[in-house]
Amino acid sequence: MATIADVARLAEVSVATVSRVINDSSAVRSETALRVQAVIKQLNYTPNLAARNLRRNESRVVMTLAPNFTNPYYSQILSGICDTSRRLGYITLVYNTYETLTMKEKALTRLIEETRVDGTIILACSYDDVWLNKYKGKYPIVQCSEYVQDSLLPHISVDNVKASHEMVSYLVSLGHRRIGFVGSENMFHSTRQRLAGYRKALEEAGLPFRDIYVAKGSVDYSFQSGKAAAAELLSLEKRPSAVFCVSDILAQGVIAQAQESGLSVPGDLSVTGFDDGDYTTMFHPHLTTVGIPCYEMGQKAMVMLQQCMQKKEDVEPGVFLPHRFVVRESCMEYKR
Amino acid sequence: MATIADVARLAEVSVATVSRVINDSSAVRSETALRVQAVIKQLNYTPNLAARNLRRNESRVVMTLAPNFTNPYYSQILSGICDTSRRLGYITLVYNTYETLTMKEKALTRLIEETRVDGTIILACSYDDVWLNKYKGKYPIVQCSEYVQDSLLPHISVDNVKASHEMVSYLVSLGHRRIGFVGSENMFHSTRQRLAGYRKALEEAGLPFRDIYVAKGSVDYSFQSGKAAAAELLSLEKRPSAVFCVSDILAQGVIAQAQESGLSVPGDLSVTGFDDGDYTTMFHPHLTTVGIPCYEMGQKAMVMLQQCMQKKEDVEPGVFLPHRFVVRESCMEYKR
DNA sequence: CACGAAAATGTAATGGATTACATTGCTGAA
DNA sequence: TTCAGCAATGTAATCCATTACATTTTCGTG
Numbered sequence: 071m072a073t074i075a076d077v078a079r080l081a082e083v084s085v086a087t088v089s090r091v092i093n094d095s096s097a098v099r100s101e102t103a104l105r106v107q108a109v110i111k112q113l114n115y116t117p118n119l120a121a122r123n124l125r126r127n128e129s130r131v132v133m134t135l136a137p138n139f140t141n142p143y144y145s146q147i148l149s150g151i152c153d154t155s156r157r158l159g160y161i162t163l164v165y166n167t168y169e170t171l172t173m174k175e176k177a178l179t180r181l182i183e184e185t186r187v188d189g190t191i192i193l194a195c196s197y198d199d200v201w202l203n204k205y206k207g208k209y210p211i212v213q214c215s216e217y218v219q220d221s222l223l224p225h226i227s228v229d230n231v232k233a234s235h236e237m238v239s240y241l242v243s244l245g246h247r248r249i250g251f252v253g254s255e256n257m258f259h260s261t262r263q264r265l266a267g268y269r270k271a272l273e274e275a276g277l278p279f280r281d282i283y284v285a286k287g288s289v290d291y292s293f294q295s296g297k298a299a300a301a302e303l304l305s306l307e308k309r310p311s312a313v314f315c316v317s318d319i320l321a322q323g324v325i326a327q328a329q330e331s332g333l334s335v336p337g338d339l340s341v342t343g344f345d346d347g348d349y350t351t352m353f354h355p356h357l358t359t360v361g362i363p364c365y366e367m368g369q370k371a372m373v374m375l376q377q378c379m380q381k382k383e384d385v386e387p388g389v390f391l392p393h394r395f396v397v398r399e400s401c402m403e404y405k406r
Numbered sequence: 407m408a409t410i411a412d413v414a415r416l417a418e419v420s421v422a423t424v425s426r427v428i429n430d431s432s433a434v435r436s437e438t439a440l441r442v443q444a445v446i447k448q449l450n451y452t453p454n455l456a457a458r459n460l461r462r463n464e465s466r467v468v469m470t471l472a473p474n475f476t477n478p479y480y481s482q483i484l485s486g487i488c489d490t491s492r493r494l495g496y497i498t499l500v501y502n503t504y505e506t507l508t509m510k511e512k513a514l515t516r517l518i519e520e521t522r523v524d525g526t527i528i529l530a531c532s533y534d535d536v537w538l539n540k541y542k543g544k545y546p547i548v549q550c551s552e553y554v555q556d557s558l559l560p561h562i563s564v565d566n567v568k569a570s571h572e573m574v575s576y577l578v579s580l581g582h583r584r585i586g587f588v589g590s591e592n593m594f595h596s597t598r599q600r601l602a603g604y605r606k607a608l609e610e611a612g613l614p615f616r617d618i619y620v621a622k623g624s625v626d627y628s629f630q631s632g633k634a635a636a637a638e639l640l641s642l643e644k645r646p647s648a649v650f651c652v653s654d655i656l657a658q659g660v661i662a663q664a665q666e667s668g669l670s671v672p673g674d675l676s677v678t679g680f681d682d683g684d685y686t687t688m689f690h691p692h693l694t695t696v697g698i699p700c701y702e703m704g705q706k707a708m709v710m711l712q713q714c715m716q717k718k719e720d721v722e723p724g725v726f727l728p729h730r731f732v733v734r735e736s737c738m739e740y741k742r
Numbered sequence: 743c744a745c746g747a748a749a750a751t752g753t754a755a756t757g758g759a760t761t762a763c764a765t766t767g768c769t770g771a772a
Numbered sequence: 773t774t775c776a777g778c779a780a781t782g783t784a785a786t787c788c789a790t791t792a793c794a795t796t797t798t799c800g801t802g
Binding site: 124138139148152293326329348 | 521
């Protein structure tokens with residue numbers, strides 16, 4: 071494997087000149103530069119990254135903390151991050167946090183220091199991980215999809231309040247008066263905001279907000295949790311005629327449970343999801359849902375991280391991408 | 407950030423001794439070692455990876471080439487790889503090959519040389535990428551899930567012939583005589599082997615192998631491809647009473663198409679899948695399928711790669727993990 | 743033609759860990 | 773007491789690219 075010294079020798083210049091050609095190429099006579107480039111090609115030379123990183127004091131590695139990246143929601147985001155990081159010349163280390171929703175401060179610190187990564191994208195911090203704010207101005211961190219309360223760090227997401235408000239208002243417009251909420255007993259900002267949007271839509275419609283219609287007893291966004299939540303809501307004396315779920319998979323669970331209870335969706339129960347993953351149109355009823363631009367969020371998060379790493383002053387602190395409102399088959403007008 | 411020199415100074419030893427403590431720790435008096443370790447902890451010292459890698463002439467980075475890791479099949483494998491690589495002290499660079507099934511020799515070479523990764527795991531080479539064999543003994547490569555024909559390199563997979571033979575024999579045992587095959591017009595070894603297993607099972611049962619029952623017009627493993635294949639098979643004059651699919655998603659597509667054509671599954675058509683992803687039990691009928699230990703394949707692939715990188719002589723060339731035969735609801739006895 | 747400024751290029755220090763080789767210190771046998 | 777032999781530790785070269793600073797070359801102008 072050729073080194074910069076080999077190139078210098080063969081091109082009859084100094085290593086400094088070769089380095090200049092590789093990098094800025096300022097102050098090198100074009101004739102010389104051409105000669106050096108020819109030798110580089112001839113020897114098939116590639117700079118040794120370890121040496122470069124050592125000298126430049128950077129790693130060109132960024133870390134992404136994702137819980138369970140088997141979940142299509144996260145893998146879409148990851149896809150956007152990985153593609154973009156490669157394009158920008160970074161290696162992405164994907165670290166599985168295993169649904170550990172509440173990040174541990176020490177674990178993160180150790181991880182960052184051990185691997186000496188140049189920056190970190192966090193996909194699933196809990197809204198009360200406010201200690202993350204201490205990294206402001208000290209270490210590049212971007213929060214993607216979730217972010218902590220009163221975040222001082224850059225974050226990218228969608229307007230969850232608006233999206234859920236829109237969806238619940240849609241259910242209201244179909245005549246539904248008893249609308250259930252299926253969420254998750256976790257510390258995600260998004261869930262709380264979706265609950266807020268739900269609440270706001272009810273208020274605007276002059277409908278009462280009732281705790282019994284809110285099912286959030288589950289800890290994850292799983293199919294089973296959706297089923298359990300549905301079982302709870304459907305056993306109520308006055309069961310909801312529509313259910314707003316904070317994820318597609320939860321919605322699928324709700325539908326499955328409803329069907330097992332002999333109810334038809336959307337005939338007897340309208341159900342809405344959130345995310346718009348691939349499988350939403352794989353089974354009937356096709357899910358009415360909120361489309362989240364996961365891949366694009368990942369892309370943008372990586373671009374923002376790069377800006378942070380380059381200490382650009384103009385990093386937008388909070389970016390919100392537009393969601394899509396996707397009406398399909400899982401909702402129907404309320405028939406009394 | 408503390409360096410080895412800082413530690414040496416504070417512990418009143420030489421850098422060599424500190425290095426020895428960090429690494430082998432042989433030939434260091436336990437008393438000295440303890441003192442050094444105390445200083446390391448005190449300064450919160452972590453070795454600079456760039457410097458270490460430069461000196462050791464390794465990167466401690468491994469690359470994984472995956473097509474579309476949004477696909478749960480691949481993301482499960484990736485999960486196993488990433489977790490294991492971290493445990494073994496490697497960083498995993500995930501490179502999205504975007505369904506580029508036929509790998510390009512030059513692209514891979516460039517990728518390896520550019521990033522100087524210590525080893526590479528390939529998830530989806532095509533069976534005729536035999537040029538990969540030239541890396542034997544020269545560069546650590548492990549093929550996971552797919553592998554090239556007559557591979558000379560380590561690979562890990564399941565016994566696809568056996569698995570599909572088992573599944574098709576099961577359909578035969580249910581009385582089915584016309585069994586369709588839904589595959590994919592790609593260059594994957596696994597697909598070809600599953601076709602071989604299908605064929606073998608038919609032969610054993612004394613049933614004819616007929617081209618018209620083989621639908622593999624699609625290029626990917628998508629839901630839409632499954633639907634298209636089903637449309638083709640179901641329009642036959644003597645349509646199959648059972649369909650064996652080489653992936654769960656294809657099977658879901660077949661079921662969807664059958665239902666749209668007014669057929670009930672499994673009442674009018676038995677359908678089987680392959681992989682056993684999470685969603686197989688999310689909708690009725692729950693899919694009868696072959697369970698593939700994706701996560702475990704990923705784990706094992708990484709372990710094998712490490713052995714290659716350490717130039718262990720005893721790397722098993724081919725490893726086959728056991729599959730699971732999972733009977734659920736999507737098949738039924740043939741009623742004439 | 744000579745001079746000075748600017749452009750081009752070279753020299754050598756630097757980053758931090760590893761390790762071959764050198765040195766010191768100690769134990770025990772002669 | 774002396775010295776071989778080994779354990780413990782130190783010194784300095786090394787990995788390779790970057791870059792501050794030094795030096796040389798080039799070129800326009802007086």
